[in-house]
Amino acid sequence: xxxxxxxxxxxxxxxxxxxxxxxxxxxxxxxxxxxxxxxxxxxxxxxxxxxxxxxxxxxxxxxxxxxxxxxxxxxxxxxxxxxxxxxxxxxxxxxxxxxxxxxxxxxxxxxxxxxxxxxxxxxxxxxxxxxxxxxxxxxxxxxxxxxxxxxxxxxxxxxxxxxxxxxxxxxxxxxxxxxxxxxxxxxxxxxxxxxxxxxxxxxxxxxxxxxxxxxxxxxxxxxxxxxxxxxxxxxxxxxxxxxxxxxxxxxxxxxxxxxxxxxxxxxxxxxxxxxxxxxxxxxxxxxxxxxxxxxxxxxxxxxxxxxxxxxxxxxxxx
Numbered sequence: 001x002x003x004x005x006x007x008x009x010x011x012x013x014x015x016x017x018x019x020x021x022x023x024x025x026x027x028x029x030x031x032x033x034x035x036x037x038x039x040x041x042x043x044x045x046x047x048x049x050x051x052x053x054x055x056x057x058x059x060x061x062x063x064x065x066x067x068x069x070x071x072x073x074x075x076x077x078x079x080x081x082x083x084x085x086x087x088x089x090x091x092x093x094x095x096x097x098x099x100x101x102x103x104x105x106x107x108x109x110x111x112x113x114x115x116x117x118x119x120x121x122x123x124x125x126x127x128x129x130x131x132x133x134x135x136x137x138x139x140x141x142x143x144x145x146x147x148x149x150x151x152x153x154x155x156x157x158x159x160x161x162x163x164x165x166x167x168x169x170x171x172x173x174x175x176x177x178x179x180x181x182x183x184x185x186x187x188x189x190x191x192x193x194x195x196x197x198x199x200x201x202x203x204x205x206x207x208x209x210x211x212x213x214x215x216x217x218x219x220x221x222x223x224x225x226x227x228x229x230x231x232x233x234x235x236x237x238x239x240x241x242x243x244x245x246x247x248x249x250x251x252x253x254x255x256x257x258x259x260x261x262x263x264x265x266x267x268x269x270x271x272x273x274x275x276x277x278x279x280x281x282x283x284x285x286x287x288x289x290x291x292x293x294x295x296x297x298x299x300x301x302x303x304x305x306x307x308x309x310x311x312x313x314x315x316x317x318x
Contacts, residue, residue: 139161
């Protein structure tokens with residue numbers, strides 16, 4: 001009898017926990033997806049729907065006018081291809097550079113290794129805004145000799161102007177100094193430290209050098225982590241409008257065109273096309289943000305398994 005009551009209580013408690021867990025997950029999912037859903041609905045609402053308090057989600061007068069205008073303003077297809085190419089190349093360079101840097105920190109013993117790792121951690125702490133002016137001056141007067149002058153606290157002189165070209169972002173990416181690269185190096189280092197060293201030692205006995213051992217053994221074992229870091233890098237570069245607006249504002253990529261979209265769309269349509277309150281400017285801005293989010297949402301849908309697998313393999317919590 002006692003066993004029957006205990007089993008019944010356990011079933012009731014499990015059922016209550018299932019209900020509570022389902023409600024919590026549904027609430028979190030709503031909090032995350034609701035802004036995205038609202039952005040999507042905004043693209044198809046007419047002005048009359050915004051003035052109608054009874055309309056919240058489903059528009060009574062759906063329209064594609066704002067969507068068509070933003071597609072024309074952004075020159076969407078060429079801009080999308082240009083942005084995808086630019087983001088993909090930089091994400092690949094960041095992933096490879098951060099993986100090499102992290103592998104050296106995790107496996108090789110050399111002087112100042114701890115100091116280098118401390119500097120990597122500091123890059124995660126220092127706000128990106130504080131480095132914008134030095135980076136701008138460095139690429140405005142780009143010259144190897146100016147690096148030495150910076151170490152001597154001397155003002156830059158001469159050099160080649162790389163601003164408004166892809167080179168500043170590319171150089172930062174290929175040298176592991178790009179956006180969020182400190183975090184990527186830390187993730188890779190934690191992962192490489194958890195890999196068994198005996199595999200590489202066996203390769204060294206067979207005559208492999210460190211580079212060949214890395215590409216033959218370590219890289220194939222790190223596919224999930226490489227893809228995960230690439231996806232993180234892709235998303236951050238895609239959404240970045242800080243570095244690109246200062247170092248390459250006229251490249252014609254998506255984030256640059258959406259920077260200051262309110263006055264840009266007003267200039268494109270003419271001042272008479274927008275109201276004085278800026279209401280339509282915000283509507284066009286919401287549509288532009290939706291068009292900007294679509295590639296990232298599709299990327300996450302098809303690559304979400306790599307995010308899930310990386311949680312237990314990164315070793316961040318270890």
